[in-house]
Amino acid sequence: MAALEKAIATLDQDQRQVAAILLEPLQGEGGVRPGDLDYFHSVRQICNETGILLILDEVQVGVGRTGKLWGHEHLGIEPDIFTLAKGLAGGIPIGAVLSQEFCSVFEPGDHASTFGGNPFACTAALAVLKTLKTENLLENAEARGIQLREGLAAIATRFSHHVAEVRGWGLINGMVLKEEVALTAMDVIKAALTKGLLLVPAGPKVIRFVPPLIVSDVEVNQALQILKQVMTDLCSG
Ligand SMILES: Cc1ncc(COP(=O)(O)O)c(C=O)c1O
Known part of the structure; x- marks a missing residue:
């Protein structure tokens, strides 16, 4: 925060040289790091004061991934603009930009692209939004997320020489391996894959868990059992 405040303080009187500050509510590729409430509230305040x-x-993290419709609901702040893609159409390529009325400058057609607004992708997105509601997927993401984090926390305790931390929101979670041990996220991911559990890294030391929002409690338990076995194999001896 101090670095950001210093950078803002060095701005000329004409604040328009900075158009915007762009942040992820939870850093995904950056290591599954949930945003800090105080930090985001301070940034919101700076933006209010400066017009940035x-x-x-x-x-x-949008569209239910964190157990809430939007990731920023965890932070209790409203963005001026936010972007969506991945989960919006359940795997069909699509992206969207939403903005508050006061900074909504595009007229239809201003921001055209070859596949922009294509009916197939838009229909898929509408189906996803409807399914989120009819199948209570926000509630499922929250409940399965708690189950997953509790299971991961138990594994972290059992393998506390190797695991530093478990963190995340809803169904985006990371298990962080200790810097000082040789074990890497890819070691765990490769071993898990051979047992039928598909995981993805978020940097060299973070194993990311992003199951589909329809994941069941039985499947979460299966994943935890496999992970426990993998950790036992890799960490013993
Ligand atoms: C947080 C975040 N923003 C933007 C992108 C890029 O999205 P796209 O591939 O839809 O351009 C990604 C891709 O992984 C991402 O994780």
Whole structure:
């Protein structure tokens, strides 16, 4: 925060040289790091005072991934603009930019692209939004997320020489391996894959868990059992 305040303080009187501050509510590729409430509230305040727009990138955490419709609901702030993609159409390529009325400058057709607004992708997105509601997927993401984090926390305790931390919101979670041990996220991911559990890294030391929002409690338990076995194999001896 101090670095940001210092940077803002060095701005000329004409604040328009900074159009916007762009942040992820939870850093995905950066290591599954949930945003800090105080930090985001301070940034929101700076943006209010200076007229700099606050843009949140919800490509990874939007549309129910965190157990809430938008990731920024965890932070209790409203962005001026936010972006969506990945989960919006359940795997069909699509992206969207949402903005508050006061900074909504595009007229239809201003921001055209070859596949922009294509009916197939838009229909898929509408189906996803409807399914989120009819199948209570926000509630499922929250409940399964708690189950997953509790299970991961138990594994972290059992393998506390190797695991530093478990963190995340809803169904985006990271298990962080200790810097000082040789074990890497890819070691765990490769071993898990051979047992049928598909995981993805978020940097060299963070194993990311991003199951589909329809994941069941039985499947979460299966994943935890496999992970426990993998950790036992890799960490013993
Ligand atoms: C947070 C975040 N923003 C933006 C992007 C890029 O999205 P796209 O591939 O839709 O351009 C990604 C891709 O992984 C992402 O994780």
